Amino acid sequence: MLEVRALDVSYGDAPALWGISMTVGAGELVAVVGPNGAGKTTLINSIARILPSRGGSIWLDGVEVTALPSQAMCELGVALIPEGRRLFVGMTVEENLEMGCYRPAARLHRVQGMERVYEIFPILKERRRQIAGTLSGGQQQMLAVGRALMARPKLLLVDEPSLGLSPLITQQLFEVLKKIHADGMSMLLIEQNVAIALDIAERVYVVEGGRIVSTGKPKDLLATRHIREAYLGEDVEAGSR
Amino acid sequence: MPSASLLAQSILSGILIGGLYTLLGLGLSLSWRFLQVINLAHFAFVFLAAYLSYQLIGVAGLNPGLALLILLPIFFLIGIALQYLLIRFSVNEFASLLVTFGILVLLETLIQWIWSADFRRLETSYGTASIKIGAIYVPIVECLMFFVAVIVAVVTWAWLKFTYVGKALRASAENPIIAGAYGVNHKRLAYLIAGISGATAAIAGVFIALISTLAPAQVVVWLGVVFAAVILGGLGNPLGLLVASLVIGVSEAITMAVTAPTWAPLVSFTLLIAILILRPHKV
Ligand SMILES: Nc1ncnc2c1ncn2[C@@H]1O[C@H](COP(=O)(O)OP(=O)(O)OP(=O)(O)O)[C@@H](O)[C@H]1O
Ligand SMILES: [Mg+2]
Numbered sequence: 184m185l186e187v188r189a190l191d192v193s194y195g196d197a198p199a200l201w202g203i204s205m206t207v208g209a210g211e212l213v214a215v216v217g218p219n220g221a222g223k224t225t226l227i228n229s230i231a232r233i234l235p236s237r238g239g240s241i242w243l244d245g246v247e248v249t250a251l252p253s254q255a256m257c258e259l260g261v262a263l264i265p266e267g268r269r270l271f272v273g274m275t276v277e278e279n280l281e282m283g284c285y286r287p288a289a290r291l292h293r294v295q296g297m298e299r300v301y302e303i304f305p306i307l308k309e310r311r312r313q314i315a316g317t318l319s320g321g322q323q324q325m326l327a328v329g330r331a332l333m334a335r336p337k338l339l340l341v342d343e344p345s346l347g348l349s350p351l352i353t354q355q356l357f358e359v360l361k362k363i364h365a366d367g368m369s370m371l372l373i374e375q376n377v378a379i380a381l382d383i384a385e386r387v388y389v390v391e392g393g394r395i396v397s398t399g400k401p402k403d404l405l406a407t408r409h410i411r412e413a414y415l416g417e418d419v420e421a422g423s424r
Numbered sequence: 425m426p427s428a429s430l431l432a433q434s435i436l437s438g439i440l441i442g443g444l445y446t447l448l449g450l451g452l453s454l455s456w457r458f459l460q461v462i463n464l465a466h467f468a469f470v471f472l473a474a475y476l477s478y479q480l481i482g483v484a485g486l487n488p489g490l491a492l493l494i495l496l497p498i499f500f501l502i503g504i505a506l507q508y509l510l511i512r513f514s515v516n517e518f519a520s521l522l523v524t525f526g527i528l529v530l531l532e533t534l535i536q537w538i539w540s541a542d543f544r545r546l547e548t549s550y551g552t553a554s555i556k557i558g559a560i561y562v563p564i565v566e567c568l569m570f571f572v573a574v575i576v577a578v579v580t581w582a583w584l585k586f587t588y589v590g591k592a593l594r595a596s597a598e599n600p601i602i603a604g605a606y607g608v609n610h611k612r613l614a615y616l617i618a619g620i621s622g623a624t625a626a627i628a629g630v631f632i633a634l635i636s637t638l639a640p641a642q643v644v645v646w647l648g649v650v651f652a653a654v655i656l657g658g659l660g661n662p663l664g665l666l667v668a669s670l671v672i673g674v675s676e677a678i679t680m681a682v683t684a685p686t687w688a689p690l691v692s693f694t695l696l697i698a699i700l701i702l703r704p705h706k707v
Contacts, residue, residue, distance in 0.1 A: 233601050257607040269602045271595045282595045285588060286607035334606060 184209045184244060184338055184369045185230065185261075191238035192222075192229045199225045200393045202239065207338065212370045214384035216377045216414065222393040223373045224266045227342050230371070231263040232256045243338075257286050262336035266343050266373075268327040272316030276307055279315050279326055283333025292335060300329035303359055321352035328359065338369045345376055357383060377414040381405060389414075426681045429559035436560060438670075438677030443570030444635075445669035446577050447628040448646055449654045450662060451503070451621030454580070457660025458593050458617045460517040461510055464647070465524040466625055468531035471643045473499055473629020475539050478638060482546045488630055495626035503622020504615050511611070528643065536640040544638040551634050569631040574666065576627065580620075581662040593617060597660065649676075652692040656699055671695070 185207040192200040200222045207213045215223050228234040230241060232253040240249045243259055251259075262283075271279050280300060284293050301308035304325040310318065315326055324344055331339055341360065345353040353376070361383055364370050374380035381387060381401040389397045389410065397404065404410045426434070448470060455461045473495050480491040506527070509515075515523050554563040584590035596603040596610045604610060632638070653672050657665030672695060676688040 231605055233605050253601075253605045254607050254609055257605060263602075263605050265602060265605075269599055271598045271603070273598055274591070274594060278591050278594075281588070281591055282603065282606050282608075285592055290588065330606070 184211070185371065186242040187226075187230065187239070188242070189239035190226070190229060190236050190241065192225050192234060192236045194225075198237075198393065200229070200236075203390075203393075203395055204239075205388050205395065205398075207369055207371050210364075210367055210369055212364045212372065212383060212385050214372045214374055214380040214387045215390055216374060216380050216387060217390035218413075219375075221390045223390055224342055225393075226390065227263070227340050227371065227373055228265070231261060231340055233263070254286075257334060258288070260335070260337035261340060262331035262334040262338070263340045264327045264331045264342060264344065267346060268323050270315045270323055270326055270330070272314070274315060275312055276315055276318070276326055277311040279330050280307075280333050283330035284335070286334060289333060289335045293333075296333045296335065300332055303332075303362075304329055320347050321349070321356070324348060324352075324356060325359075328356070328363075332363070336368070338371065339363070341370060341372045343373050343375055345374065345379065353379070377410070431678070431681055433560050434677040434681035435674055436562065437566075438674035440563070440566040440570045440673070441677070442666075442670035442673030443566070443573035444628070444631065445646070445650055445653045445673060446573040446662075446666045447569070447624060447631065448650045449657070449665050449669060450576065450580065451624040452650065453654045453657065453659055453661070453665050454617055454624075455621045456654065458597050459507065459510075459614055461507070461515075461520040461524070461618075462517065463506070463524045463621065464521065465506060465527035465531065466621065467643050467647055467650075468528040468535075469499060469502060469622060469625035470628045470632065471535060471638070471640070472531055473626045474633040474636075474638055475535055475544070475629075477630045477633035478539075478544050478546050481548070481633065482544075488548075488634060492626065492630045495630065496623050499622040499626035499629075500619040501622070503618040503620070503625075506622070507615055507618035511614070532640050532643045535643070539638075539640070541640055546633050546638075548634065563635075565631070565634050569635065572627065572631070573669075576624065577662040577666040584660070584662070589613065589616070594660075648689065649692045652696040656696060 187203055187205045190200055190203040191198065203226060215226065217223050225234065229236050232248070232251060236249065240247055242248065243261065248256060248259065271282060280297055281293065284290050284296055289296065306322055307325055307329055310322065315323065318326060344356055344360065348356065357379055360370070372380065372384065381404065384401055387399065387401055387404055388395050389404070397407065397409070451466045452463055455463045476495060477488070477491050480486045480494065481488055510520060510523065551565060552563070554561040584593060592603065592608045593613055596608050596613060600610050649672060653665060653669045657668035672692045675691045675695065679691050680688045
């Protein structure tokens with residue numbers, strides 16, 4: 184589905200990513216974890232092509248998309264749920280969803296798309312005439328997910344959906360993401376909450392300082408000392424086992 | 425205190441001039457909100473259109489409707505050409521004020537060069553025609569202008585509110601990057617809105633030619649009051665602009681009737697300053 188080869192990205196002269204290579208298979212849920220400032224958002228924004236890259240290439244279903252603008256990525260079935268939601272806060276809930284299906288191929292399925300989103304998030308239906316900026320944080324994140332689903336993507340790019348949400352809301356949201364994935368969606372998920380990420384993902388990349396430092400299945404990573412110490416706060420040295 | 429009929433006559437002319445302010449302000453409001461361009465040159469476009477109408481209607485003898493049909497596509501393209509230049513030289517919002525002011529001065533000079541600094545008046549049989557209702561004279565062309573202004577404002581509002589393109593424009597004004605990631609081609613829409621803004625200059629121009637005396641120095645006469653209406657109405661909000669234009673037009677007219685014409689300009693700016701102080705976040 185998605186393949187990233189030796190991607191380099193910088194902000195001006197300051198490099199943020201060095202030679203990132205990764206893949207997301209069809210129907211796979213891949214998580215990227217790492218500390219603040221590691222470059223996770225940079226990576227996902229660059230995949231969505233809203234951030235240009237300096238070197239390397241990005242491939243979608245075997246086609247190179249490195250030179251394409253973000254609009255074309257949307258046409259090809261990649262939808263971004265950006266960090267901090269970035270809704271169109273002055274527009275209504277329904278209008279935000281409609282912007283999700285702006286691309287012509289998705290526009291044809293506007294009605295079914297909206298029914299599906301309202302079925303997943305009934306609260307959005309109740310609030311469909313409300314201005315998005317007046318929703319609670321959790322509802323805004325639901326709307327960000329809904330907007331992305333309206334685009335009928337093949338690959339969902341999700342950047343820290345739990346940002347600023349209570350544990351309960353986060354858990355509910357992840358149930359939904361799990362369900363969407365179970366229905367066949369390929370997903371690249373960025374998550375600060377490593378425990379959740381390891382729980383839901385099939386494969387995980389660990390990014391630190393703009394590089395991938397390790398990768399593997401959640402259970403393999405859980406077995407490594409670095410992950411347990413740095414991300415799960417366990418004291419392996421004095422471990423109880 | 426003026427008589428009741430004089431007051432009624434004033435209010436009517438205030439309403440009708442509000443229609444002109446709406447036509448003048450629409451292009452300014454749209455390009456400010458959706459292109460981040462504060463287009464002072466718009467006022468010169470309007471007068472260029474007015475002088476061309478004078479030429480087409482007064483000299484070539486065309487019917488005003490036909491003149492408008494000819495001018496609309498021309499000014500649509502002029503709007504696009506300006507936008508092309510602004511993009512080409514990556515002019516930001518503040519710089520656009522300076523650049524378009526430069527174009528305004530340039531066009532004013534061009535108009536003066538072609539048509540001289542003398543007053544030009546389009547003499548038509550209908551230009552000053554009016555019907556008398558009770559004690560009030562209702563000028564026909566100005567009424568038509570008012571209805572056109574209402575229709576244009578309402579149609580533009582509905583277009584922005586209900587169509588995909590309108591929603592895309594609003595989304596793009598809020599967050600162009602994310603709108604782009606959902607398929608919105610901001611550049612193409614920018615040219616469209618620039619063209620539409622330009623076309624509204626043609627509409628305003630034809631009416632100004634019909635109802636008013638033209639002189640190059642007139643170009644900036646309505647600048648202040650239209651700015652006030654655009655800001656009061658809310659950028660990119662055609663209905664707000666219409667309401668603000670009517671409020672300003674009527675307040676000016678009443679002020680003129682009650683005091684003296686020289687006080688009229690104070691009205692719009694007093695209103696503007698008052699609103700800016702009371703609800704600064706809305707602007
Ligand atoms: N717009 C920007 N301009 C300049 N530097 C930036 C910009 N955005 C991010 N950076 C820098 O790039 C690096 C990676 O940032 P990025 O936002 O990708 O990290 P992240 O892993 O998403 O962090 P977080 O977990 O806080 O979201 C950081 O050092 C950051 O300071
Ligand atoms: Mg981030």
